Amino acid sequence: MKFYNYLNESTISHEIMDILSNKCKPFLRKMKEERMSTFVYSGRERSEDFFIGQIRKDRRPLHTPKKVHNLLDKLFEQYHGIKLRSKSLFCTINSNDAINYGILYLIFPIDKFEFYHHPDITDLLQYIRNEHNIKNIEVWSKEEHEDMEKDLQEIVQEYQKGLPKIYTDVELMLYGDKYLAVSEKFWLMNNMNDRLEGLLYGV
Numbered sequence: 001m002k003f004y005n006y007l008n009e010s011t012i013s014h015e016i017m018d019i020l021s022n023k024c025k026p027f028l029r030k031m032k033e034e035r036m037s038t039f040v041y042s043g044r045e046r047s048e049d050f051f052i053g054q055i056r057k058d059r060r061p062l063h064t065p066k067k068v069h070n071l072l073d074k075l076f077e078q079y080h081g082i083k084l085r086s087k088s089l090f091c092t093i094n095s096n097d098a099i100n101y102g103i104l105y106l107i108f109p110i111d112k113f114e115f116y117h118h119p120d121i122t123d124l125l126q127y128i129r130n131e132h133n134i135k136n137i138e139v140w141s142k143e144e145h146e147d148m149e150k151d152l153q154e155i156v157q158e159y160q161k162g163l164p165k166i167y168t169d170v171e172l173m174l175y176g177d178k179y180l181a182v183s184e185k186f187w188l189m190n191n192m193n194d195r196l197e198g199l200l201y202g203v
Contacts, residue, residue, distance in 0.1 A: 013190050016050050019180050021199055024108045032200045034163075040108075040115075040172065042091045042181065043101030049186040052110065053179050059086045064125050065137050071149060072124075075156040084116055088173035091115075095184065097122070097169060105181040113176035118159050122169045128152070 020028065030036070044053075061069045064085075073083035082088075091107050092098050098105075121127050128134055132148045164170055182192070 009186075009190055012049050012186070013192065013195065016180070016182055016192070017195055017199065019052070019110075020108060020196070023110045023178075024180060026112060027109045028200060036163075038093045039095075039106045040091045040093060040163075040174070041095045041098035041184070042089060042105055042107050043098040043103065044105050044181060045102040046105070046181070047103065048183070050180065050182040053089070053181055055087070055089045055174065055176055055179065057087045059088070061085070064128075065134055067137055068128060068134055068148075071152060072156070075149075075153055076159075079157050080116065080159060082175060084173050084175060088116070088175045089179060091172040091174050092169065093163070093172070094169040104184040106184060106187055107174065108180040108182070109174060109176050110178040110180060111176065113174060113179075114161055115163050116159050116161060116173045116175065117164055117170045118155065119164060119168075119170065120158075121155070121171060123171050124155075127155070 064072075069085055072085045076082060076084040089107070095104055118124070128148070131151060132144075134148075163172070187193070
């Protein structure tokens with residue numbers, strides 16, 4: 001049984017490396033150029049060792065009030081050309097944050113992609129909750145709505161493309177079509193770091 005598991009894990013490892021080398025070239029190039037010292041993580045409600053995911057273009061929030069979600073989409077489209085709250089995958093470089101949302105996966109964008117982040121915001125929804133009493137948004141006055149929109153307008157304008165230059169616990173939004181997700185458990189148990197180093201630097 002152990003030998004069978006070894007063969008199975010070896011096959012999966014080769015399949016993952018094949019996807020990385022053939023479909024994740026733009027991201028691997030970025031990793032090599034910037035000599036990235038961390039991974040991008042996302043907590044997912046999945047159980048596979050790896051999977052190829054589709055980034056939804058109609059994401060519906062679980063905890064953000066619809067009015068807030070729609071306002072953010074409007075502002076992101078206005079200043080960045082994309083309704084990022086509906087059309088991106090939420091990630092982080094902090095594995096401790098990601099694991100709060102499900103099984104911990106390493107995320108590798110496939111083909112063309114872009115990350116967006118705010119240099120000072122760890123969680124945009126939490127920021128809004130701290131600054132505005134959105135629990136009672138349905139009974140807000142006109143002034144309260146205008147106050148939040150003005151605040152979020154300034155915040156959204158400050159979002160930047162790419163990964164943060166200094167790796168902090170900021171929330172990341174990944175815009176693209178697909179991504180490869182590999183469970184951290186499988187990655188570590190099968191020494192995938194060494195395989196990735198070899199792929200990046202020919203070690």
